[in-house]
Amino acid sequence: MSKTVADIMTPNPIVARPEMPLKEAIKILAEHQISGLPVVNDGGKLVGMISVTDIIWQESGVTPPAYITVLDSVIFLESPARYEKELHKALGETVEEVMTKEPIATITPNKSLSDAARLLNEKRVHQLPVLDEQGKVIGILSCGDIIRTMAEG
Numbered sequence: 001m002s003k004t005v006a007d008i009m010t011p012n013p014i015v016a017r018p019e020m021p022l023k024e025a026i027k028i029l030a031e032h033q034i035s036g037l038p039v040v041n042d043g044g045k046l047v048g049m050i051s052v053t054d055i056i057w058q059e060s061g062v063t064p065p066a067y068i069t070v071l072d073s074v075i076f077l078e079s080p081a082r083y084e085k086e087l088h089k090a091l092g093e094t095v096e097e098v099m100t101k102e103p104i105a106t107i108t109p110n111k112s113l114s115d116a117a118r119l120l121n122e123k124r125v126h127q128l129p130v131l132d133e134q135g136k137v138i139g140i141l142s143c144g145d146i147i148r149t150m151a152e153g
Contacts, residue, residue, distance in 0.1 A: 005116050006109035008149050009130045009139035015040045016050050018096035025050050025095050035142075038129040039099050044136040046106065046129050048099035055098060106131050107141060117146055 016025050016037040025037060029052060036051035092098035105123040107116055109130050116128060120143055130139035 003113050003149060004109065005107055005111045005113065005128075005130055005141050006139070008113065008145045009109065009141045010145065011139045013038060013129075013137065013140035015137060016095045016099075017041075018047060018094065018099070020095045022055070022093055022095060022098055026055055029055070035126050038103075038137045038140065039095055040137055046103060046131060046135060046137050048096070048101045049103045049129065050095050050099040051126075054100055103129060108132075109139065113146060113149065116141055120146070 014028060014032060014034075014037060016028070016039045018039055018041070028037065029035070036049050038046055039048040039050055041047050104125055105119050105128055107119060107128045107130055109132070119128060120126070127140055127142040129137050130141055132138045
């Protein structure tokens with residue numbers, strides 16, 4: 001019988017709260033050597049993900065959008081909204097200000113490992129929050145979990 005997400009996921013994962021100071025989330029990621037945390041509300045429901053990619057904005061800074069001026073008018077050559085979003089991440093001090101609010105992908109515990117691997121590949125993410133029927137985070141599945149399972153053979 002093939003394994004399911006429930007068989008290899010990490011149950012009861014470390015989670016972040018939206019109001020958590022960003023420095024605390026960074027410390028958790030570093031101490032546990034993980035690349036991201038599910039962000040949950042008071043009811044344990046997933047409201048976002050905070051990943052090292054989100055946090056890197058703090059160090060990398062933000063490049064203003066290219067623009068030209070014509071007769072005292074500024075014309076942006078790319079979306080200023082993207083710049084505002086990047087700036088918000090670069091200056092954020094809480095998890096909520098920096099997290100990705102709409103997680104790209106989630107999975108349920110009854111899915112097969114091949115379904116999970118396909119989803120990880122399609123969405124180009126390194127981990128999937130595992131949600132129960134009520135949308136509560138009950139586990140996390142990472143690429144490393146699948147690789148370890150494959151190695152055990």
